[in-house]
Amino acid sequence: xxxxxxxxxxxxxxxxxxxxxxxxxxxxxxxxxxxxxxxxxxxxxxxxxxxxxxxxxxxxxxxxxxxxxxxxxxxxxxxxxxxxxxxxxxxxxxxxxxxxxxxxxxxxxxxxxxxxxxxxxxxxxxxxxxxxxxxxxxxxxxxxxxxxxxx
Numbered sequence: 001x002x003x004x005x006x007x008x009x010x011x012x013x014x015x016x017x018x019x020x021x022x023x024x025x026x027x028x029x030x031x032x033x034x035x036x037x038x039x040x041x042x043x044x045x046x047x048x049x050x051x052x053x054x055x056x057x058x059x060x061x062x063x064x065x066x067x068x069x070x071x072x073x074x075x076x077x078x079x080x081x082x083x084x085x086x087x088x089x090x091x092x093x094x095x096x097x098x099x100x101x102x103x104x105x106x107x108x109x110x111x112x113x114x115x116x117x118x119x120x121x122x123x124x125x126x127x128x129x130x131x132x133x134x135x136x137x138x139x140x141x142x143x144x145x146x147x148x149x150x151x
Contacts (some may be wrong), residue, residue: 026065036104037120038088047087048124049140049148057134058125060117072112074099081113104121 005020007028012020019025026101036086040048051071052058058067073081078096095112115121127137140146 025038028124037118040120043145044087046141046143046145047149050143050146051084052124052128052134053136053140053148054148058121058128060125064117066117067125068115068117069121069124070112070114072110074111075109078111081111084113090115 004010005024006014007016007024008020010020016020019028048069056069056071058069060067071081071084081094085091093114097110097112099108099110101108
């Protein structure tokens with residue numbers, strides 16, 4: 001029995017695939033999945049920019065169309081990740097895990113917060129990762145709040 005692309009309905013070459021091409025996959029993913037959205041206030045913008053200047057990053061996975069924001073902290077800084085989870089109203093997106101350091105032969109607690117993928121991160125991704133590598137945008141504004149979150 002043949003399987004068909006969920007968007008254009010062409011016959012698929014492989015049974016385990018859902019889409020025949022990347023454009024169909026992008027269209028299908030954007031059509032069939034609800035995207036997380038939030039209004040980014042000017043204050044939140046400064047916080048995000050400061051965090052991106054420091055340890056925060058944006059990533060697009062191979063299976064998704066839109067980026068997501070990720071932020072991690074080491075031992076003793078779980079509260080800062082909790083702050084981001086509350087800021088974006090995503091408390092269930094906080095992850096605790098262990099990191100092994102070969103040099104010291106010790107295991108440390110680590111904490112990570114990540115948002116869901118969303119089109120709201122696309123302008124940030126285009127500014128901060130113009131060629132796939134993270135660079136400070138020319139329009140980055142240094143403010144007390146952005147410096148606080150960079151530190």
